[in-house]
Amino acid sequence: MADAPKGPKGPKPSDGYLAPGLRPETLGEKAYFPELIRGLLISGGHLLRNLLFKRDTSPDVLHRRGPNLVTTIQYPEEPVPQPPGYRGMHRLVPREDGSPRCVACYLCATVCPAQCIYIEAGEVEGDPIEKAPVRFEIDELRCIVCGFCVEACPKDAIRMDTGTHCASTYDRPSIIYGIDRLLKGPAVSHQSDVWFKREGSDPPPEGNPHPIPPLPGK
């Protein structure tokens, strides 16, 4: 052993690995017991504070105050307000008479990157020119809410202004939305709409023959 070469000065292997920047343990930490008690005090303090005191349910988690430290948001009961720029799920825009503005041109279905829009076109009764969707379905499971359909639509027939998000369901068929569930919200009409300009076409009727369900929350 006397011939063993002396190693360079520095930490011996028996000191254990010490990550750079870490100091060696103090005596109290090596004794282990005081640190155990301290840890118990911390988690016991959290436990008592959270069990005994009322939870601050403010949606702004960072500004919750009070002795209770819980930061959970109980979502369905305590919804967080959406940010002002949030647009939400799409809707089919109705005309003044309650029928969809959509003319079944397939532009939205073509541009859709998720290929979640399915349209079947049909003829409008008593109108030799107009097309209208017989089926207009959006698979909300596939929709990525990118808004391309809104951009592509030449008729302003699909909009993203509901401010809601897709409700979850228990089965797949009920999350494929048809015209009945997509057609909602305030009606939109433009003076440039062709059915106003076409010769011999009737002016839009007064009143609303089909009641339009209002937007939720508005």
Next chain:
Amino acid sequence: MSRIVKLLAVALGVPGLVIFWAWSAYTLSDWAAELCTHFHLGVTLGQALVSIVFIQLFFVMIVATLLTMAERKWSAAMRDRIGPNRAGRLFGMSFGGIPHILADALKMIFKEDIVPNRSMRLLYHLAPVLNFVPIFCLFAIVPMGPPVLFDHLIDGRVVHLTSTLQISNPDIGLLYVFGIASMAVYGVSLAGWSSGNKLALLGGVRASAQMIAYEVALGLGLVGMMMSSSTLRLDAMIKSQSQGLFGWSWLPAWGIFIQPLGFLIFFAAAFAETKRAPFDLPEGESEIIGYFIEYSGMKFGMFMIAEFIEVVTLAGIVAAIFFGGWHLNPWLDLHLRTDIIEPLVRWRFHDNGLVTGSIALTMAVIQTAIFAAKVFVLCWFQLLIRWTFPRFRYDQVQNLGWRILLPLGVGNVFVTGVCLLVDPSMALLGVVGLAEIGLGLGMVIFTGSGSVSKSAAHLPTPATAGGH
């Protein structure tokens, strides 16, 4: 406001339930004793049967079941979460998540019971039972309440029958605990071995090695208390803790005050026997899933509920040996009887012949509630430990068992023996014990880790800090 109402409901409802439970246990136990005396069956048979129902089924099982939910709710509160509150909501209240217990039990009962092809069928089916039964039997020697004398008129003679809330009171007392507790590891290692799974086998081997390492310390930690109370019976140990230390009436001679080191050793070793964090290496769900990896449904549920029954049992044994059982300090015991219970009973029964027996019964019921309160607090403390400390590495577990707890236990036995030889009245033992407590508290107070925040300031910032 509703918060205060809820807290008040819990603060009044739980003691009320415990007192009602203790009262009916004593009454039925006395009734069973009278019935058995009538039929010459021996007093202890009826009392033991009533105690089995009231202590094992009503107290231990219900507390263990509630602990499964308490663990989830309290661990959530310790980590600033809310915990389960969705099952069985009624009027917008979640009832502390207690309906989840029903949901859990239903789920476990109706789950498919999968038996692996490579398992040894008989042992595989037997292992949960072998684990559950010894643990379930452990509480049998824990006395929940003091003995009460009831007078009965049987065959024209007045017979004194003693009722007590204890299933069995053998002279070997604590040796029963050691013997039966170590039986439980058979279930664990057989579960690991018969599952035909390497990880399960590892868990079983870890459990048995850990059991061997801590069984010695478990016994040595209690030797000090056995010596100072010179008995192995738990009721006699509780009686020896009813007096005051140094003759002071405010400081009871609880085991924790005369044997703090023994308490630490026993508690750590017993905690390792319950196989819960920080000693949950046989389970170790993040490295090996543990000895019950191949178990599903209610078989797994038996392993789980056995763990919580162990928690309750450990709390009961520690409350009896180290926390004075059903005694507060002598001053409080005396004044509880003379100033509160006696006037109350006299006012209720108008000083007729029932008074003496009623005072004893009321006192016993209140003391049972005190014992139950100590059990609840100790269960809470175990859950606090389980959710605070991280899991040991396996060599650390063996180091702690063999190289720290075992020498400490031997030293504690030696010091206790010397103290009792010098001064049989336990005063010297009390001085040593209080000095040990003072040393521990001093370590906590004076070895502050105040330098942590300073040294953390010049830690190098990790390269990954601030996002990906």
